[in-house]
Amino acid sequence: MAKVQTPQPVRGTQDIFGEDQERFRHVVDTFERVRRLYGFKGVEMPVFEPTAVFARSLGETTDVVSKEMYSFEDRGGDSLTLRPEFTAGLSRAFLTNGWQQHVPLKLSTHGPLFRYERPQKGRYRQFHQLDAEIIGAGEASADVELLCFADQLLRQLGIDDGVTLQLNTLGDAESRDAWRDALVEHFRAHEKELSEDSRDRLERNPLRILDSKERQDRPIADSAPDIDAYLSGEAKEFFAQVTEGLDACGVKWERNSRLVRGLDYYRHTAFEFVTDRLGAQGTVLAGGRYDGLIEALGGNAMPAVGWAAGIERLAMLVEGVEPDRPELAVLPMGDEAMTKALSVASELRGAQFSAEIFGSGKFRKRMTRANQAGALAVVIIGEDELASGKVQFKNLATGEQSALDIAEVIENMWDLRFSEDLGALGSDIEALEQDVAKLGESE
RNA sequence: GCGAUCGUAGCUCAGUUGGUUAGAGCGCCGGUUUGUGGUACCGGAGGUCGGGGGUUCGAGACCCCUCGAUCGCCCCA
Secondary structure, eight states: OOOOOOOOOOTTOOOOOTHHHHHHHHHHHHHHHHHHHTTOEEOOOOSEEEHHHHHHHHOTTSHHHHHSOOEEEOTTSOEEEEOSOSHHHHHHHHHHTTGGGGOSEEEEEEEEEEOOOOOBTTBOSEEEEEEEEEESOOSHHHHHHHHHHHHHHHHHTTOOTTOEEEEEEOOSHHHHHHHHHHHHHHHHHTGGGSOHHHHHHHHHOGGGGGGOOOGGGHHHHHTSOOGGGGOOHHHHHHHHHHHHHHHHHTOOOEEOTTOOOSSTTOEEEEEEEEOSTTTTOOEEEEEEEOTTHHHHTTSOOOOEEEEEEEHHHHHHHOOOOOOOOOSEEEEEOSHHHHHHHHHHHHHHHHTTOOEEEOOSSOHHHHHHHHHHTTOSEEEEEOHHHHHHSOEEEEETTTOOEEEEOHHHHHHHHHHHHHHHHHHHHHHHHHHHHHHHHHHHHHO
């Protein structure tokens, strides 16, 4: 028989396991916890949508739409697309489910997204994001609340130190258009000096020339007009309210007047939390206001703000994630003992303790594995224990061992877990005290 | 789509100007300890050298093609 070739994984996909999976999980768990503090409802969304959902909302000429979408025809001949982002699908759901009645609606979700891109550090073809949106709130307070949420998330992940919030405004539709026209005029005047990429951008997405990395573009980009001169009175006032709100909440930010967004639907507030620790992919969380999007999808005018954060990127920055571990290791000796071990383990699990049976290898090996797995205690079941009806219970931290029945094991475990939790609480309180002390210094 | 670097054991890597039977550390398994963990010592298993072709008496090494990974450009979380 010919040797079967093992199929390879699709380029840009990952099998996340072990420590990486635990970091990933930790990011999602933290997000789920914090979003509840801010009253965001969870939503589960389809992973694919009609292609029009994305084509119409992101802008036909953007790279995401023109060359990065996984689009295909299903058996009925409809053009479908694996979602390359959350916002468009969420907006579609808002319209097709009549969620106008819940306005203002605070939504959060997370999951896989797909873009046909060249993989590199912190960039994959199937990647994962956290997402938070407020639909139907046109006030600056919504922007502030969303940014506070983002800021607290990064703090609770312990990565706020290396990450800074960059903030800009793109103004309302008129401001943005007027600014854009002025920029195009400015760049056209210097067209010959621009890099080839930027001359191309001049047609497709002139705002992008502002943050070009090409050295020859810098003087032209740096001398380009700021949005500020083109902001309408309302737009200026709106941005002022956002920054005042952030200051009031103690969220640190920097103005970056060169910050723009790639997708067409953004208005007013635009922001990115960036780090220099992830190579070329410095943006860890980004978003802004997209007041025009819902209308573009055929709804009534409906203001909205949102952000998305790359889970892989956050997970790469997170440190000190506690691995999963069994509280109890059950070590049977012999076939009869294994049957007993199965019933003991299920009794322990029924009592809400995590338990794992180590049933293969020499006894000594099993002790080693129980220890490596991080178990708090082991339960030993052999011939003597089968005869007596009691098991050996050994605390791995102290080495103490005694013969107990199962009820006594469970009692002991409650104590053990309590002191473990107390220890964890202690370090939490310590961290909290340090936070409070830091706050005191900055006042 | 473009550019650069790199593919040798499960992992991290050595392997001289091309030369016999491809090595180390960690991990894994076993033993010292036949029912008691972290240390130590001893032993063992594990390799189509990414794949295909070529040059050569001889290729892990040189040449071509191909696949993959990494990093960057574009774009983006």
